[in-house]
C-alpha cells in the first residue's frame with residue numbers, strides 16, 4: 001500500500017519507521033511518503049496560512065499550496081484522498097478494513113483552525129476523525145489511521161502478532177491477561193488459568209470480557225446481548241443445569257442465594273438448581289470464536 005501524506009510537519013512521520021510499521025516499510029509492504037505542503041506555497045515567504053473571512057476563529061490553511069501539492073502528487077486522482085479532521089466521520093474497525101483494501105491513500109493533515117473549504121470541495125474524497133476530541137494537528141490522527149490500516153495488509157503482522165483480532169472476539173473487550181511470574185507483588189495469577197482446562201479458561205475469559213465490556217463500553221455490551229438473546233426453556237421442571245457467564249453478571253437478588261455462592265468461584269459454568277419457570281435470564285453463551293469480526297460492523 002502506498003500512502004502519501006500532506007503535512008506541514010513531515011518529520012513527525014519518522015515515528016512510523018519503528019516496530020511493526022518500520023518492518024512493513026522495509027519489506028516494501030507499506031510505503032509512506034510525507035510531503036511538506038510548504039514546498040508548494042507560491043508565497044514568497046512560503047506562507048500556508050491566512051486570516052479567516054468573517055473574522056473570529058484563528059488562522060486557516062490556504063487553498064493554493066494544498067491544491068498544488070495534490071495536483072503534483074496525485075495528478076490522475078488515483079488515490080483515495082482523506083482529510084483528517086475532527087468534523088469527519090468517526091473511524092472504526094469496519095472503515096479500517098475498508099481502507100486497507102485501497103492501494104493508494106492520500107492523507108491531508110490540517111493545522112491552525114483547519115483548511116479553506118474550497119480545497120476540500122475540489123480535492124478531498126472523505127473526511128475522517130479518529131475520535132471525539134480536538135488535537136493540534138491532523139498528523140497524529142493520520143498515524144493512527146495508518147497503523148490501524150497497515151495491520152490488515154497481508155504479511156504486515158507476523159505469525160505471533162496475527163491473532164490480534166482476538167482481542168475483540170464476539171465484539172467484546174479483552175479479558176485480563178497474565179504472564180510470569182505466578183505471583184507479583186502478592187497478586188497471584190487466577191488459578192483457573194494455570195490448570196490447563198481449556199473450556200473452563202474460555203468460560204472464565206468470556207465472563208471477564210462481559211464484565212469489562214459492561215463497565216467500560218455499555219454500547220458494545222448491549223450490542224453483544226442483542227446478538228445473544230436469552231434462551232428460555234419453557235419446561236416447568238426443576239433440574240440441574242449449567243449456569244453461564246451472562247448469569248454471572250446478574251445481581252445476587254436476581255439469581256437467589258445459590259448463585260450468590262457460586263459467583264465467588266472462578267469457575268462460571270456451575271451446576272445450580274434453577275426453577276426454570278422463573279428463570280428468564282438463563283442464556284446459552286457459547287465460547288464459539290467464529291464471530292471474530294463482530295466488531296467489524
Ligand code: 4H7
Nearest residue numbers: 085086110112114129130131134135137138
Ligand atoms: C482539521 C480541521 C483531527 C484538522 C481542524 C484533527 C482532531 C482530529 C485539525 C483541525 C484535529 C480528530 C486544528 C481544529 C486545531 C481545532 C484547535 C487538526 N483534531 N483543528 N484546532 N479527532 N486537529 O480526528
